[in-house]
Amino acid sequence: MSTLYEITGDYLRLLEMLEEEESIDPQAFNETLEGIEGEFEIKADGYARIIKELRAESEKYAAEVGRMQKRMETLANNEKRLKQYLYESMKATGKTKFKTDLFSFGIQKNGGLQPMEIVPDVEIPDEYCRKEPDNTKIRDALKAGKELPFAVLKERGDHLVIR
Template identity: 70%
Template sequence: MSTLYEITGDYLRLLEMLEEEESIDPQAFKDTLEGIEGEFEIKADGYARVLKELKAEALKFKAEIERMTAKMNAITNNSARLRQHLYDSMKATGKTKFKTDLFSFNIQRNGGTQPMEVDELCVTRAYMKMVPDNAKIRKALEDGKELKFAVLKERGEHLSIK
């Protein structure tokens, strides 16, 4: 059996022959076309079966990822809870710095940039960033307005197998 690539090439060559040659036997053309179309449909069925299997396989992996993510989150939360309990206990007892045979414990201030809180409603214009209004730009382009800084791109297409 031919590959999909070969079948596509045969089909295109047949159409090319129809356009270029004036004296093609109509019955021979019809028979050849039916043969190619039948092979194409059989090959498409095979592709659809493989695609269905691959999709099912991907869904199995997705479910396993979700299961493992839930497990990871549970372990992370337990770790954070234990750390917080140890921190709270050290603060409550005043024992904020000590060593054991295995570890050193110390409660210290955080480094890095100092945290801040901003009331966005009160920020003056000098401290604001301007960003494009994509909804307004899209509406203008859809209404036929030409903008030097934006264009609507073509929508893609996809294969649907039901």
């Protein structure tokens, strides 16, 4: 049995022959076409079975990832809770820096950018704001036929559907 690549090549050569040659025996052409189409459909069925198996296997792994993700979150939450409890206990007792045989403990100021809060209900001047394009408004204008020098609609992609 031919590969999908070979079948596709045969099909394209047959169509090319139809375009180039003026006199082709219609019966021979139809028989060849039916043979190629039959092989193509058999091959497509095989591909579909493999695709479905791969999807099922992928979904099985996705479920396992979900289960492990929940376990990871539980462990991380437990770590965070214990660390917060130790932090609060150290602050309450005033024992903010000490060493044991295994670990060193200390409470220190956070690094990085200094925290900031935007005061609600106070207008922020334009010089402190970013201007971002409204994609929905731009897309609607292009669909309506308006020509915009800064944007164009692109062709939609396509994909295979197997039911």
